[in-house]
């Protein structure tokens with residue numbers, strides 16, 4: 647049993663509107679009472695302040711994170727949202743490198759690294775998502791892809807700054823598909839990721855202290871087995887984070 651505190655994230659992606667986002671936040675504030683698990687939800691931009699306000703009013707420990715941001719401080723970046731704007735509305739955690747940003751929106755490793763560095767510089771907690779596509783897994787490249795995405799994403803990040811970084815391992819083929827990695831496969835990938843951290847930060851305890859979440863069709867029915875693996879420290883949940891019972895079921899499994 648590691649002494650890393652479990653961390654569960656709920657990535658609401660581009661789902662929910664004012665009414666159902668508020669109802670979900672209120673329901674979570676009522677249901678989630680544990681101190682034993684760090685819980686963060688990632689609503690869409692328009693609802694960040696409202697959700698943060700619900701948790702604040704309820705005295706809830708649930709944190710609010712942003713699914714994305716732009717790394718420049720301000721200026722002529724039409725459509726973008728800065729870190730200082732996020733801080734202004736109560737956000738302290740940001741998600742970077744999610745596979746939907748990499749493979750659907752087209753974010754590059756260079757941009758992902760710029761975002762990681764900017765967020766850490768601004769004092770945010772960072773969840774860096776990595777993971778292989780199906781064809782890469784089938785070609786035996788899983789560990790290489792994870793290593794490469796971490797090397798690019800963490801370039802210039804010091805060992806001290808790693809205390810604010812969580813890695814989210816999300817095999818792309820498992821996201822939103824109902825196909826979860828087996829506990830054994832997920833554990834093997836997580837152990838390899840920890841090995842990579844040891845190589846990137848030699849002579850430090852970063853490999854042992856960094857929390858690594860699993861993401862990809864995690865739900866209450868499979869969370870227990872996944873979270874019981876020695877190198878899986880939590881989950882980044884999409885679909886199952888949209889219902890209080892499902893998300894709280896996973897949080898309960900993480901305790």
Ligand SMILES: O=C[C@H](O)COP(=O)(O)O
Nearest residue numbers: 657821822862863884885
């Ligand atoms: O960010 C969350 C992941 O993409 C997992 O999504 P999912 O639980 O719907 O498979």
